[in-house]
Amino acid sequence: DVKVTQSSRYLVKRTGEKVFLECVQDMDHENMFWYRQDPGLGLRLIYFSYDVKMKEKGDIPEGYSVSREKKERFSLILESASTNQTSMYLCASSFLVNTEAFFGQGTRLTVV
């Protein structure tokens, strides 16, 4: 079974902190994604990576950056956390271009 693991289920951070959300997949997938989930808005794509060191902005990249130094790991970085970044963050991965995405359990981030 594909496993996508997010390092934390719950995080509480202070406004202005630099925050790292980590995601690891164990199936040698090329593609990795970060989504943000908010009630009434569904999931929205923040960033997408199709190879090591390669990234592409999604629909809502403002206030976020990403890092992919190794194929199995994709990090989401909040450079200076703000309260409007309080949300559920979901990582996903997929193999090649025409396959489905597999999701992690999510990280619920609260910025106070």
Add this chain to the structure above:
Amino acid sequence: AQSVTQPDIHITVSEGASLELRCNYSYGATPYLFWYVQSPGQGLQLLLKYFSGDTLVQGIKGFEAEFKRSQSSFNLRKPSVHWSDAAEYFCAVGDTGTASKLTFGTGTRLQVTL
């Protein structure tokens, strides 16, 4: 730009009753279509997908969906709902270049009464 509409925010059905969750999409080419389910506090699990071929797609847990190009719809159905089906359901459309780069609908929360 592609988009997905799930017109029902919340649906309540009785256990054993049939279910249909609606999904309409806007996309220029032949779409890649998905239904995912999310139980409370969990990630998303794929129920089924449509890439091409037979327009009636079978998925896990007894779910099926039908792709209707003329109506730009991909509705999810189940003939008899179980209490454990209570969850949030998301319809999504994949990008032409990368099917797993998804645009999601806003979700439908299913409540099942006993």
